[in-house]
Amino acid sequence: MKLTEIRDNEGATKPRMRIGRGIGSGKGKTGGRGGKGQTARSGYRNNGFEGGQMPVHRRLPKRGFNNPGARDLNEVNVGRLQQAVDAGRLDVSAPVTVEALVAAGVVSRVRDGVKILGVGELTAKLDLHVAGASKSALEAIERAGGTVTVLGAVAQA
Structure with a gap:
């Protein structure tokens, strides 16, 4: 042939x-x-x-109404963060950013950032740099001894 x-x-x-x-x-x-x-x-x-x-x-x-300023955020529960820490995919000593969460497989892609929600238990002390966090998530993180830095937040005068 x-x-x-x-x-x-x-x-x-x-x-x-x-x-x-x-x-x-x-x-x-x-x-x-x-x-x-x-x-x-x-x-x-x-x-x-x-x-x-x-x-x-x-x-x-x-x-x-289509909001032109709407942000497309990844939503991550504190329980999911604890699972990633327990599995050894998330480094507790380094700041937890969107890129770190993508590398750990917690979120699939960056989008416009990450918002932390309060479902689940968190025992690890994490330093989070995220786009936002709910009140219950803030309480859970601070209870575990961690900190949350909200990126791009406008200061209230």
């Missing part, structure tokens, strides 16, 4: 239809586009067009 002899199986491919090449071809004259009008022209694309009836996306009311 040679590279030049390789072929598809018989019937695996069909030759493309050459439209607009005379009436004898079966796809001549209008080339499969029907009669005249907007859809017969090239470049036509009108998703949601309902023949002049008010389209459904305009009949239905607008709903909700």
Whole structure:
């Protein structure tokens, strides 16, 4: 067998239809586009067009609000941090940052940061540098002797 002899199986491919090449071809004259009008022209694309009836996306009311300043945060419970410490994947002596949590496999990717939540027990003394923490998480971390530094926090005047 040679590279030049390789072929598809018989019937695996069909030759493309050459439209607009005379009436004898079966796809001549209008080339499969029907009669005249907007859809017969090239470049036509009108998703949601309902023949002049008010389209459904305009009949239905607008709903909700998309906050352009919303942050996409990873949420991590203190119990999950303790599991990572117990497994030896999280270093207690070094500050715990988003990058450290990604390296430990606690979160999959960085996103806009990490928020610590208070579900579970924490016994390890951790120095956390995160985007935020809930009140219950702050209490659990301080009870264990750790500290929390909130990154990018605006000082309240």
